[in-house]
Amino acid sequence: MTEQRWLSDEESRAWKKFIAVVELLPGTLDSQLQRDAELTHFEYFTLAMLSEAPEHTLRMTALAAVTNSTLPRLSHVASRLEQRGYLRRSPCAEDRRATNASLTDAGFEKVVHTAPGHVGTVLANVIAPLDPADVQDLDRIMGKMLKKLDPENRFKAQGADSAA
Template identity: 65%
Template structure:
């Protein structure tokens, strides 16, 4: 094996901190949503993405893509959300292999009720801690990382 290019002190520090954030942030999001809405962060994400879609419908594959997820994982989650009445599965008219996930009225109201608290958490734990300039920097940096993590750019970020 060839000698590994080690990290400089500066790089190491940035990495350790990113590591810590990546570890701790999901826990905060999950616990707030769990406490206030009995939802996983991922479950909330599914509902939220559906609520933003035309007719509140999305194909499973598309939904998996926008939520950075795999199909098996999504399928399980949709089953749970279906059991709670927030989502229903409909056959896709065009393609009989496909399934459409549809946000029910109850699901819509769940999102409406849950979103403010979630946004507050995001603000207080991320956005409000940064300057306007830092938000821009963060966006650029994450975009650079995503180019590697998600080359297909499945989650089409809004303009």
């Protein structure tokens, strides 16, 4: 029988700091987006991913993949965004079983007006505390974690060069 491996003191310190960031950062992002744009981070991210897609349209399954969401969660959020006029869903012309999500003009405007504040929050809370070497290390470390957590690159973040 093999002995259970536990975290070393150094690994435990790093893990606790990582968990603190994982827990605190979503609230920081949500607070800014709620205050400035009346959006949750997930709603904004959904709109942002559509804004980067060809013709601002993705199949719901592809949008779920790039937002790391389940289809039921995405459908719920898409309904809210649709009610607000930021997104519309329609049958996919190539596959009648699939549904497309498209960013409306109002949705695109929402992304354009919301992006500067969101990027400012990311810069202030994630990037500014780091020096350029730290940013490179963060990219490298997150890349290693993503290769383990998302080996099929469904989230499309491995090698991503797009803005936050």
